[in-house]
Amino acid sequence: xxxxxxxxxxxxxxxxxxxxxxxxxxxxxxxxxxxxxxxxxxxxxxxxxxxxxxxxxxxxxxxxxxxxxxxxxxxxxxxxxxxxxxxxxxxxxxxxxxxxxxxxxxxxxxxxxxxxxxxxxxxxxxxxxxxxxxxxxxxxxxxxxxxxxxxx
Numbered sequence: 001x002x003x004x005x006x007x008x009x010x011x012x013x014x015x016x017x018x019x020x021x022x023x024x025x026x027x028x029x030x031x032x033x034x035x036x037x038x039x040x041x042x043x044x045x046x047x048x049x050x051x052x053x054x055x056x057x058x059x060x061x062x063x064x065x066x067x068x069x070x071x072x073x074x075x076x077x078x079x080x081x082x083x084x085x086x087x088x089x090x091x092x093x094x095x096x097x098x099x100x101x102x103x104x105x106x107x108x109x110x111x112x113x114x115x116x117x118x119x120x121x122x123x124x125x126x127x128x129x130x131x132x133x134x135x136x137x138x139x140x141x142x143x144x145x146x147x148x149x150x151x152x
Contacts (some may be wrong), residue, residue, distance in 0.1 A: 050101035
């Protein structure tokens with residue numbers, strides 16, 4: 001079984017017209033010494049987020065001291081991702097965000113792990129995942145990065 005171990009997470013950009021000015025939280029935590037690493041995302045939305053919002057998940061391979069774009073990519077409409085995707089969507093539903101559209105207010109997606117979704121063969125051992133959230137009318141909503149290590 002292949003495990004994805006998150007190392008760190010960061011938010012590169014967020015649009016203050018759709019996300020509240022207080023910075024959203026995107027972090028990696030380990031709650032006990034032998035516990036799994038989990039990913040937490042907390043944000044306050046100002047507008048309704050529905051299928052007009054899309055999410056692009058782009059993988060980068062760590063090679064020769066830099067991250068180079070790799071071939072695995074995923075592209076989703078937000079509500080389709082949350083309601084019907086068996087991989088990333090299942091992880092989001094398990095973490096507590098199960099309804100779409102996302103109404104204005106504070107949302108916490110906590111204790112996300114990716115260990116149950118990764119195929120047994122993965123093309124690289126270290127990498128970065130870039131999450132680009134876009135709206136059809138206002139372009140980018142947010143950009144986040146998650147740095148990962150893959151182990152057998």
